[in-house]
Amino acid sequence: MANIKETSVIQENKSNAFAACPVTFVVERIGGYWKPIILFNLLAGTRRYHELRKAVPGITEKVLIQQLKQLEADQLVTRISKPVVPPYVTYELSPQGKALRPVLLAMAEWAVGHGGAQSEQFEKQLADFPGEE
Template sequence: MTAIKESSTIQENKQFAFNQCPVTYIMQRIGGHWKPIILFHLLTGSKRYNELKRAIPTITEKMLIQHLKQLENDNLVVRVAKPVVPPYVTYSLSESGERLRPVLHAMANWAIEDAEVNAGNIYADKRMSNFPE
């Protein structure tokens, strides 16, 4: 991967937006397709890699590994490796990740309500009572 030139105009613009807008801040941390989905699945508690892979069958191994590392680097996920053979690694939400719980619930609620209005009742069996507290 090529190095990012820190003094580029694009990087300066990103940094300006990052400093001025809280939405930019959160999108930098949890933006993209997979990160919110991974975080949502961790709301129910710690999971092993294979549990996450089974819960999100359409994610590739590369993407899951990459995003788990990024979430760990951003202090949203905690990785715990137990020194046993075979290796036993779990992922769970950090304290900062736990504070995203209401955000993720709000996103799920919005999806349910918006889908009912725009796409029919595709989430009829999905209610917040079915989502992890």
């Protein structure tokens, strides 16, 4: 019987930081590579699962589902499933998720300002971005 490892010091440390720093609180929820991107897409409105797949290029099904589940568990998105065949499932931002709009828009604007060669493209993307619903 090898090392058993009691509850991991790391998690405790993270909880400490979590308690102290508001940014940490946010990172714990929308950190990682894909979550902000998914949220940004949902900001534009309710999307079916399949639509999200197309809207977020490069993401795989597994990861998309995985991230959606986590976002759902953190109550940032709401999953609505109609019991029909073929399945009809949509995802949309919860009120908490919608409250992230300023964060995501601030990100997008920074990208416009500091995206170098991409800036123009980003600007176009933002131009036809839907406002509040």
